[in-house]
Amino acid sequence: MHSLILHAGTLYPEPKRYDSRLNGEFQKFSVGPLPDLLARDARLCLIYLGFHPGPVDWVAGRQTLSALAEFQSLNNLPVTTSIDAGTVAQLRNTLPPI
Structure with a gap:
């Protein structure tokens, strides 16, 4: 069972190891400007x-x-x-x- 991450009031499943890079990009753009x-x-x-x-x-x-x-x-x-x-x-x- 995966643990959950709370972000902006929504619970998301914690990403698996192979998703760590995707999660890093998600974190970068979830608090900063949107990609151009x-x-x-x-x-x-x-x-x-x-x-x-x-x-x-x-x-x-x-x-x-x-x-x-x-x-x-x-x-x-x-x-x-x-x-x-x-x-x-x-x-x-x-x-x-x-």
């Missing part, structure tokens, strides 16, 4: 297109923004300092059809 899905999407597109935005995580850091600026320069697009829905659309439009 646009940053993750942009990173995946940049990697697919051959750029190097760093590891795929939830943050648009220095490496991601540098890779994005390189992509935008090579494609004669205005260089931006943040990732928004329009930026992700530019990246997706550059991907080859599946």
Whole structure:
């Protein structure tokens, strides 16, 4: 029988050992900001297109923004300092059809 964890007024079963990494991510995002899905999407597109935005995580850091600026320069697009829905659309439009 598993013990229970109380979080935000809800009881959850304690994760098994193989879930310890997932639990760590859950704990990180349950008290902090939500993950930036646009940053993750942009990173995946940049990697697919051959750029190097760093590891795929939830943050648009220095490496991601540098890779994005390189992509935008090579494609004669205005260089931006943040990732928004329009930026992700530019990246997706550059991907080859599946």
